[in-house]
Every structure is written in structure tokens, then in C-alpha cells.
Amino acid sequence: MTPGPASTMTYVSTRGQAPVLGFADAMLKGLAQDGGLYVPAHWPALDGPRIAALFGLSYEDAATEIMVPFIGDAMAVAEFRTLVQDAYSGFRHRVRCPLVQIGSNSFLLELFHGPTLAFKDVAMQFIGRLFATWLSHKGERLTIVGATSGDTGSSAIEAFRGQDSVDVFIMYPDGRVSDVQRRQMTTPQEANVHALAVEGDFDDCQRLLKSLFNDSEFRDEARLGAVNSINWARVLAQVVYYFTAAVALGAPDRKVSFVVPTGNFGDVYAGYVARRMGLPIDRLVIATNQNDILDRTLRTGSYRMSDVKPSISPSMDIQVSSNFERVLFDGCGRDASQVRHLMAALATDRGFDLPPGAAAFLRREFASGRASEAETAETIRAVQSETGRTLCPHTAVAVKVARDMARAGGQVRESDGDSPVVILATAHAAKFPDAVEAACGVRPPLPTELADIFDRPERMTRVANDPAAIKSIIMERTAACRRS
Numbered sequence: 001m002t003p004g005p006a007s008t009m010t011y012v013s014t015r016g017q018a019p020v021l022g023f024a025d026a027m028l029k030g031l032a033q034d035g036g037l038y039v040p041a042h043w044p045a046l047d048g049p050r051i052a053a054l055f056g057l058s059y060e061d062a063a064t065e066i067m068v069p070f071i072g073d074a075m076a077v078a079e080f081r082t083l084v085q086d087a088y089s090g091f092r093h094r095v096r097c098p099l100v101q102i103g104s105n106s107f108l109l110e111l112f113h114g115p116t117l118a119f120k121d122v123a124m125q126f127i128g129r130l131f132a133t134w135l136s137h138k139g140e141r142l143t144i145v146g147a148t149s150g151d152t153g154s155s156a157i158e159a160f161r162g163q164d165s166v167d168v169f170i171m172y173p174d175g176r177v178s179d180v181q182r183r184q185m186t187t188p189q190e191a192n193v194h195a196l197a198v199e200g201d202f203d204d205c206q207r208l209l210k211s212l213f214n215d216s217e218f219r220d221e222a223r224l225g226a227v228n229s230i231n232w233a234r235v236l237a238q239v240v241y242y243f244t245a246a247v248a249l250g251a252p253d254r255k256v257s258f259v260v261p262t263g264n265f266g267d268v269y270a271g272y273v274a275r276r277m278g279l280p281i282d283r284l285v286i287a288t289n290q291n292d293i294l295d296r297t298l299r300t301g302s303y304r305m306s307d308v309k310p311s312i313s314p315s316m317d318i319q320v321s322s323n324f325e326r327v328l329f330d331g332c333g334r335d336a337s338q339v340r341h342l343m344a345a346l347a348t349d350r351g352f353d354l355p356p357g358a359a360a361f362l363r364r365e366f367a368s369g370r371a372s373e374a375e376t377a378e379t380i381r382a383v384q385s386e387t388g389r390t391l392c393p394h395t396a397v398a399v400k401v402a403r404d405m406a407r408a409g410g411q412v413r414e415s416d417g418d419s420p421v422v423i424l425a426t427a428h429a430a431k432f433p434d435a436v437e438a439a440c441g442v443r444p445p446l447p448t449e450l451a452d453i454f455d456r457p458e459r460m461t462r463v464a465n466d467p468a469a470i471k472s473i474i475m476e477r478t479a480a481c482r483r484s
């Protein structure tokens with residue numbers, strides 16, 4: 001497939017009944033009007049020489065090369081490059097997303113050097129700047145509302161704090177996030193940051209969010225916007241590190257495998273996008289915790305929801321993997337009517353059987369594995385004693401799955417040598433100190449930039465599990481801006 005000129009990049013809905021949009025509108029919209037997700041109408045290709053030319057570039061320059069074909073004429077390249085440079089300037093590591101060798105042929109890709117210690121900063125710092133740029137071009141304001149089980153909320157607050165054109169409201173389940181996660185949301189003092197402690201659990205927060213967005217009158221009046229994991233721009237920012245890691249390890253001349261701790265399927269889907277663009281990825285492995293719907297789907301061909309079981313890797317405690325719909329769309333040969341039927345079945349019957357073509361497609365594109373709670377803890381312990389490194393529990397899930405595959409001989413499938421295995425390290429161990437200490441006896445210290453987080457004053461609003469209560473807080477807090 002040859003890419004069209006940049007200015008022709010458009011986005012279509014996986015359900016085929018929403019307007020075709022350019023990059024900026026697809027991003028600001030989040031969810032398509034027909035309930036589907038926006039995907040590029042075609043995959044821009046980076047050929048071998050262009051992939052090879054990424055070698056030695058700064059992370060920011062590589063990111064610009066990789067992302068520009070998706071932006072179309074939404075922004076000038078020079079302005080985009082400056083935005084990307086600004087987005088990653090707050091990362092604590094010079095390389096931004098460095099590789100660390102942990103075995104003869106295996107590497108950790110450390111994605112947690114952003115301000116909130118989880119990989120979500122890689123995308124969120126980027127889209128915070130994108131929103132600011134577009135809103136100032138258009139002279140508009142937006143009210144970002146999100147629900148979080150911990151990592152997304154702190155990352156969104158960090159990305160939008162202090163911005164003139166945005167208020168950010170984050171709902172989190174009161175008493176059910178870690179102390180570090182809560183303090184990351186409640187200690188920013190900027191007036192545009194609103195942390196809402198909801199009397200309920202994460203599912204309640206998600207239901208509240210849905211009911212705000214389903215009230216179209218309120219949505220328009222309050223100018224709601226979303227930055228949840230289905231936002232295309234978040235996926236796009238995550239495509240970059242698949243390229244930088246693979247090129248550092250010999251791509252395009254050598255294939256590289258990736259093992260990805262997965263919840264909402266955003267991160268591993270970004271790897272799939274990199275492959276569609278031409279990056280020679282050997283295996284792309286979905287690693288799940290005990291909430292293993294994706295692993296089961298690949299094995300059985302049947303996507304069936306069950307109840308979420310809380311785990312020590314809470315950011316992967318998910319049953320409905322929102323971004324899965326995007327790969328399903330390709331698996332159905334981009335037949336939107338087929339996707340509509342499957343999604344209707346999911347809503348009514350809590351599951352569906354994959355059409356045979358889609359099942360074969362998914363098994364070609366992905367491998368999968370799971371880690372139980374005991375296996376996750378045992379992996380943290382083993383890696384700590386072998387290497388002195390402390391893994392966060394999400395990363396440990398992926399290390400366990402990678403080791404299972406190596407034992408099964410999965411790594412050495414390529415005839416001309418082993419492909420290096422890159423395990424995505426999605427959070428800093430210090431974000432989950434209790435689980436890590438319980439597993440290996442070492443309590444990981446916070447990086448110095450965050451060391452005083454327990455001394456900073458907290459600010460949050462406790463709210464009932466009631467959409468009306470949330471709406472009135474949002475209207476009250478944003479009234480002054482709407483008048484002006």
C-alpha cells in the first residue's frame with residue numbers, strides 16, 4: 001500500500017457510520033459518534049532505508065519522523081517538532097525510553113521516566129501539548145473529564161496542570177488507589193486541576209464518566225473532552241518506542257520481538273501499528289495477569305467477559321479491552337458491519353465468537369500468555385535476586401510470559417538466529433511499593449523529584465456516586481470561564 005500525500009490522511013470509524021475526520025478532529029473527539037473508534041484510513045509506510053535512518057536520532061527527532069505521516073496537514077512539521085521536544089523535556093532520562101539488558105538476549109524497555117512513573121506519560125505529555133496547541137489555534141476551552149484506577153488520572157493531571165485552555169476533572173475510587181497514586185492527583189495546586197474522590201469503585205467511576213458523556217446537552221454545554229486510552233493520539237505516541245527500540249537492536253536488518261503487559265490493548269496495539277508501517281517485528285506477545293480475557297480469546301477464539309479479579313498489577317485489571325475493537329476491524333477485513341454485529345453481541349451477551357478469518361488473523365499477528373498472582377510475585381523475587389533490579393508488578397507479568405516462551409523455544413523460531421526480546425517495563429517499582437516489598441523484601445525508593453510527595457498538601461473533593469453531583473461540581477467550577 002502506498003501512502004497518499006500527507007495532507008490526505010483521514011480517519012474512519014471501526015463501525016463505519018460516523019463522519020470521516022482529519023487528525024485534529026479525530027483526536028479531539030475521542031470516541032466516534034457511532035460508538036466506534038477512529039483508525040487511519042490507510043497505513044503510512046516507512047521503508048527499510050527510512051527505518052535505518054532513525055538510528056542515532058534523538059528520541060524527539062525519531063518521534064517526529066514516525067508520527068508526521070499521521071498528522072496530515074493538521075500542523076506544520078516545524079511546529080510539531082517543537083511540540084514533541086517540549087513534551088519529552090520533563091523526562092528524567094536523557095534517552096527518554098532506554099533499553100536495559102537483563103539476559104543474554106532479553107531487554108527491558110523502560111517507559112517510566114516521565115513525571116508520574118508510568119508509561120502513560122509517554123502519550124499523555126504529548127497529547128497535553130497537542131490539545132493546548134489546537135485549543136489556542138481555535139480560541140476554545142475544553143473540560144477534560146476522566147476516570148482512573150490510578151495511573152491514567154495522575155498522568156492526565158500532570159499533562160494538563162496549569163494550562164489556560166483546559167480544566168481537568170479526574171474521578172478516582174476513594175480509598176482504592178495507592179498512596180503515591182492519590183498524592184500525584186491531589187498535590188498539584190493549580191486551579192485548573194480537580195481531583196474527585198468518588199464514593200465507589202473504579203467501575204462506578206467509569207459508569208459516571210459514561211453517563212456524563214451520554215448526556216449530550218451537558219456534554220456540549222460543559223465542552224467535555226476525553227483523553228482515555230481509546231484516543232488515537234495516545235496510540236500514536238506509543239508507536240514511536242517500538243521503532244526506537246527495534247532500531248537500537250538492529251532493525252530493519254534484524255527482527256525484534258516484543259512482550260507487552262496488556263490491559264486496554266492500547267500499548268500492544270501500538271506495536272501492531274508499527275508492524276503495519278513496516279517495522280520487522282518477529283513476535284508481538286500479549287501478556288496478561290489473572291484477568292486474562294485476551295489470552296483466552298487467542299486460545300479459544302471466543303471473547304467472553306467475566307468479572308474483574310483485583311490483582312497486584314491493577315492497571316491491567318480490565319475485562320473490556322477497548323482498543324481490541326481496532327484490531328478486530330482489521331481482522332474482519334475492515335468490514336464495519338461485521339464489527340457492529342460483534343459489538344452488539346458483546347453488549348447484550350457479554351461476549352462473541354470470533355469469525356474464523358478474524359481468529360486466524362489474530363493468531364498470526366499476536367502470541368499470548370498469562371501470569372498468576374503467585375507467578376508475578378515469584379518473578380519479582382527471582383529478577384531481584386538475579387540482577388538486583390526491582391520490577392513493577394505489571395512488568396513482572398511480561399517477564400514471566402517472556403521466560404515461558406524462551407523455555408518453550410519460542411524465541412529461536414527464526415532460522416537465521418535469535419531475535420532479541422524486548423519486554424516493555426510500564427511502571428517504576430516505587431509506584432507499587434507494597435506489592436514489590438511483599439514479593440522480594442525490598443521497598444523501592446521514589447526518585448528524588450518525587451521524594452517529598454508525602455510532605456505536600458493534598459486537595460480533593462469527595463463526591464457521591466451520583467452523576468448529578470458530578471455535573472453540578474463541573475458546572476460550578478467552570479462557570480467563570482464559560483461566561484468570559
Ligand SMILES: *Cc1c(COP(=O)(O)O)cnc(C)c1O
Pocket residue numbers: 118119120151152229261262263264265266267268315316394426427
Ligand atoms: C495502563 C497500564 C498498562 C496496560 O496498558 P494498556 O495500554 O491498557 O494495555 C500496563 N502497565 C501499567 C503500569 C499501566 O499503567
